Amino acid sequence: LSGQIAVGVDIMGSDTQPEELLAALLPLASRLAPSVSLVAIGRPELATQAIRYVAAPDEIRMDDPPLVAIKRKKHASMLIGLRMLKERRISAFVSAGNTGALVSGAKMVVGTLPSVRRPALIALFPTKKGPLAVIDVGANIEADHKLLVQFAHLGAAYQRARQIVKPTVGLLNIGAEPIKGKTEQRLAYAYLTDHPSPLFTFCGNVEGKSVFDGHVDVLVSDGFTGNVFLKTAEGIGSLLIDQLQAHLPPNTPFATTLEQFTRHLHHSHSPGALLAGLKGLVVKCHGYASPDAFASAVAGAAQMAASGFLETLEKELKHLSRT
Amino acid sequence: LSGQIAVGVDIMGSDTQPEELLAALLPLASRLAPSVSLVAIGRPELATQAIRYVAAPDEIRMDDPPLVAIKRKKHASMLIGLRMLKERRISAFVSAGNTGALVSGAKMVVGTLPSVRRPALIALFPTKKGPLAVIDVGANIEADHKLLVQFAHLGAAYQRARQIVKPTVGLLNIGAEPIKGKTEQRLAYAYLTDHPSPLFTFCGNVEGKSVFDGHVDVLVSDGFTGNVFLKTAEGIGSLLIDQLQAHLPPNTPFATTLEQFTRHLHHSHSPGALLAGLKGLVVKCHGYASPDAFASAVAGAAQMAASGFLETLEKELKHLSRT
Numbered sequence: 001l002s003g004q005i006a007v008g009v010d011i012m013g014s015d016t017q018p019e020e021l022l023a024a025l026l027p028l029a030s031r032l033a034p035s036v037s038l039v040a041i042g043r044p045e046l047a048t049q050a051i052r053y054v055a056a057p058d059e060i061r062m063d064d065p066p067l068v069a070i071k072r073k074k075h076a077s078m079l080i081g082l083r084m085l086k087e088r089r090i091s092a093f094v095s096a097g098n099t100g101a102l103v104s105g106a107k108m109v110v111g112t113l114p115s116v117r118r119p120a121l122i123a124l125f126p127t128k129k130g131p132l133a134v135i136d137v138g139a140n141i142e143a144d145h146k147l148l149v150q151f152a153h154l155g156a157a158y159q160r161a162r163q164i165v166k167p168t169v170g171l172l173n174i175g176a177e178p179i180k181g182k183t184e185q186r187l188a189y190a191y192l193t194d195h196p197s198p199l200f201t202f203c204g205n206v207e208g209k210s211v212f213d214g215h216v217d218v219l220v221s222d223g224f225t226g227n228v229f230l231k232t233a234e235g236i237g238s239l240l241i242d243q244l245q246a247h248l249p250p251n252t253p254f255a256t257t258l259e260q261f262t263r264h265l266h267h268s269h270s271p272g273a274l275l276a277g278l279k280g281l282v283v284k285c286h287g288y289a290s291p292d293a294f295a296s297a298v299a300g301a302a303q304m305a306a307s308g309f310l311e312t313l314e315k316e317l318k319h320l321s322r323t
Numbered sequence: 324l325s326g327q328i329a330v331g332v333d334i335m336g337s338d339t340q341p342e343e344l345l346a347a348l349l350p351l352a353s354r355l356a357p358s359v360s361l362v363a364i365g366r367p368e369l370a371t372q373a374i375r376y377v378a379a380p381d382e383i384r385m386d387d388p389p390l391v392a393i394k395r396k397k398h399a400s401m402l403i404g405l406r407m408l409k410e411r412r413i414s415a416f417v418s419a420g421n422t423g424a425l426v427s428g429a430k431m432v433v434g435t436l437p438s439v440r441r442p443a444l445i446a447l448f449p450t451k452k453g454p455l456a457v458i459d460v461g462a463n464i465e466a467d468h469k470l471l472v473q474f475a476h477l478g479a480a481y482q483r484a485r486q487i488v489k490p491t492v493g494l495l496n497i498g499a500e501p502i503k504g505k506t507e508q509r510l511a512y513a514y515l516t517d518h519p520s521p522l523f524t525f526c527g528n529v530e531g532k533s534v535f536d537g538h539v540d541v542l543v544s545d546g547f548t549g550n551v552f553l554k555t556a557e558g559i560g561s562l563l564i565d566q567l568q569a570h571l572p573p574n575t576p577f578a579t580t581l582e583q584f585t586r587h588l589h590h591s592h593s594p595g596a597l598l599a600g601l602k603g604l605v606v607k608c609h610g611y612a613s614p615d616a617f618a619s620a621v622a623g624a625a626q627m628a629a630s631g632f633l634e635t636l637e638k639e640l641k642h643l644s645r646t
Contacts, residue, residue: 062498065502127562128565128566141504172551174461174464174547174550174551174554177385177386179386179388182464182465207554208551208553208555208557209554209558209611210558211555212558213558224548225551228495228497228531228551229531229555231530232531232532232534234532235530235531235536236556238535239451243449243451
């Protein structure tokens with residue numbers, strides 16, 4: 001159907017029961033624009049009349065070793081969804097399942113854009129200024145300096161696609177000086193300094209304490225450290241609510257602000273983290289995402305698909321790699 | 324002097340002017356018990372009558388390469404302080420200077436306890452339950468699985484010395500499953516599972532989001548990730564204050580709680596981070612610590628020295644290594 005956008009949703013393999021995730025999709029489906037539809041993918045017996053449904057005989061679990069799983073479980077919901085994306089039967093795919101399997105599966109089935117070696121997960125964070133794009137929040141648990149440099153380009157293209165003309169880019173590190181960090185950070189620092197791009201500004205190292213001041217638009221990290229960064233930010237939000245609640249008069253403007261702030265931190269990667277660098281829109285949700293957060297990630301993916309975000313990102317990446 | 328405790332304080336090499344750090348020590352010096360005194364170590368021209376002072380002709384700077392600096396700058400305030408500690412002319416030493424130089428210098432000059440390969444920085448964090456000891460927050464930017472196992476023992480000994488009889492110990496990781504993380508985390512997980520100690524309980528992997536629930540007493544990490552964890556927690560505190568301030572009625576019990584919470588997070592490693600595993604008490608302050616936070620780290624070091632914390636820690640470590 002021309003102009004029709006379908007978003008494929010893997011309801012299996014997260015920490016939440018598939019029934020609950022499916023239930024969260026139904027109100028969303030009725031809220032979406034007429035040109036957008038959802039396709040749930042999961043165990044055959046969960047199929048419902050209320051939403052398009054593709055039955056998947058198998059599923060990849062959280063504790064499956066990723067490479068073994070994508071080789072042996074060809075009929076898992078995740079791989080069925082990725083093939084549908086590859087064949088353009090859907091315009092975006094959302095999963096809250098095994099991250100390693102999703103990254104390797106997407107790379108293998110959907111393929112990466114030219115000049116992209118490995119896809120990376122980008123999540124948006126609130127700061128004192130605008131939203132910060134953190135890349136990578138968990139796709140590549142290790143990253144050499146070349147991969148970190150690629151993340152800088154990918155993150156800059158992402159923020160340019162979000163209308164930031166010349167994004168500022170920083171390296172997540174444990175000190176400001178160029179000699180700080182591990183070999184990969186030091187080499188990435190030197191490379192980005194020696195090879196400036198006219199399309200983004202490299203600002204050097206950034207520490208966790210100043211990230212939230214908002215003076216960079218893109219924060220570059222290996223996926224292990226980036227994931228710790230993401231989850232620590234969430235954990236603090238939850239601690240804070242706990243510590244403050246006893247003293248908090250309910251239903252005040254302040255209580256509302258605090259709640260919104262915490263929800264923002266907590267769902268800092270809904271509407272989902274984009275698995276960037278692929279020839280298709282793949283959005284990853286936390287395995288522990290609540291049904292509501294999951295639905296909001298699906299809505300975000302639908303929005304990206306409808307706005308042609310992938311095409312814009314692809315164009316930006318071409319500009320960057322030409323410089 | 325028998326029963327006398329002197330704390331040596333390096334006032335050079337931090338991001339704050341030595342004059343300001345020195346000024347913050349004066350009110351503290353007059354507040355300490357009569358048996359405790361301070362010795363400031365710094366540039367000759369800053370010497371004052373108000374406090375014992377050791378003149379150091381040289382200083383190690385933040386951007387000095389650590390190993391070169393400790394080799395060439397023998398008369399830097401930091402190395403003078405470490406030698407005074409080695410010679411027992413002081414009972415504890417505090418510095419807010421170059422972390423790499425302090426770690427390598429302390430290892431070389433003061434020496435490590437038997438069975439300790441590398442010293443590690445321990446910082447205390449607030450949680451929903453009791454204080455959490457995070458090891459390592461920046462002494463070893465890389466750590467193989469054997470070093471991570473040693474951190475588990477060192478962290479457990481630290482919490483036992485703080486009167487927690489059988490501490491719970493977790494590995495900072497990006498998922499709960501034993502296969503999560505890099506090789507070093509996976510191997511450390513397997514080793515700690517296969518070699519249980521009767522003196523602490525290994526609880527497996529812990530994610531940043533659940534750390535603050537307080538179900539572990541010790542969190543084990545390489546120094547790079549641990550440092551990012553520490554500074555991210557601080558950064559969020561600062562963001563939060565910023566976001567909430569507009570809505571906050573001043574001078575309410577709630578405003579006070581929020582401020583205390585943020586200060587706690589922000590100074591999460593004052594009273595300083597202990598450089599644990601050495602034959603002497605070495606306390607590290609953030610390079611960006613305010614004069615007040617610096618003084619509070621010095622007070623903490625004095626308190627540890629007066630309570631015989633090092634001797635207790637040493638005894639606990641012996642118990643642990645025998646198991």
